[in-house]
Amino acid sequence: MNPKFFNLPEERQDLIRNSAMLEFGESSFKKTSADSIAKRASISKGLLFHYFKDKRELYLYLFQYAIEESVGKYFTDAHYCGETDFFLALEKGHKIKMELVRRLPGLFRFVMRAYYERDSVLSPKLQKKLADVLEHTTSTFLARMDLYKFKDGVDPRQVIRLLTLASEGMLAETNACTAEEIDKLFQEYKRYADMLRQHLYKEEYL
Numbered sequence: 001m002n003p004k005f006f007n008l009p010e011e012r013q014d015l016i017r018n019s020a021m022l023e024f025g026e027s028s029f030k031k032t033s034a035d036s037i038a039k040r041a042s043i044s045k046g047l048l049f050h051y052f053k054d055k056r057e058l059y060l061y062l063f064q065y066a067i068e069e070s071v072g073k074y075f076t077d078a079h080y081c082g083e084t085d086f087f088l089a090l091e092k093g094h095k096i097k098m099e100l101v102r103r104l105p106g107l108f109r110f111v112m113r114a115y116y117e118r119d120s121v122l123s124p125k126l127q128k129k130l131a132d133v134l135e136h137t138t139s140t141f142l143a144r145m146d147l148y149k150f151k152d153g154v155d156p157r158q159v160i161r162l163l164t165l166a167s168e169g170m171l172a173e174t175n176a177c178t179a180e181e182i183d184k185l186f187q188e189y190k191r192y193a194d195m196l197r198q199h200l201y202k203e204e205y206l
Contacts, residue, residue: 001061005051014104016041016048020062021106029059029119056121059114063126066111067133069100086145086156087197090163094189098182101171108171149205159196166192 005013019041023032034055038045052058083089100107115130117123138160147156167189174185198206 001053001057002051016043016051017062017065018104018106020058021066021104021110023106024059024062025106025109025113028113029055029117029122059122062110063114063129066107066114067130069104070097070107070111084144084146086147086149086159087193087201089141089145090160091190091193094167094186094193097167098186102182108168112168112172149201151200151202154200159200163189163193163196 005016008016020037023037023040026032032055034045034048037058038048041048048058052061083092097108111130114122114126117126138157141160142156145156150156170185170189174181
């Protein structure tokens with residue numbers, strides 16, 4: 001891609017990224033047109049292809065960007081403050097995730113559709129990339145947590161997967177993007193997490 005893209009003001013970069021993620025998130029890679037992306041971003045198709053060689057390069061850039069911004073930050077940034085409680089750390093990570101949705105409403109819909117993308121050129125590479133990042137960030141997260149608080153027999157990885165699927169499903173179902181919608185969604189997510197904590201933690205840590 002053309003490095004001049006990063007010379008644009010950050011809000012302009014976000015507009016182009018979010019416009020493309022919204023379009024790719026609404027349809028398959030093959031069916032999404034560069035014209036629709038350019039129109040949503042209020043730029044010409046020529047300018048779009050000035051920054052990105054073609055639609056595939058734009059898609060792969062967006063995927064890399066989305067994974068770094070969402071999955072990585074969700075499981076790591078929240079814990080630099082030293083939080084070691086599993087559920088409190090996930091709660092802080094979820095707040096980071098909600099802030100991303102405020103800024104880039106198309107990000108998580110794009111990631112979810114990308115994971116199931118069936119285009120023969122993209123699918124194997126994208127799914128392997130996502131699987132590798134998920135494994136690394138989950139392992140990093142768990143290594144920092146006080147897992148002894150869980151009852152015997154509880155698999156923390158399954159708890160992460162359950163809460164992640166729940167939050168992404170809530171976002172997909174509601175299309176929440178305003179601050180009010182995001183805050184309401186977060187409160188619902190927190191109730192589910194608190195309910196799991198009550199059932200999965202040893203009594204002395206409740």
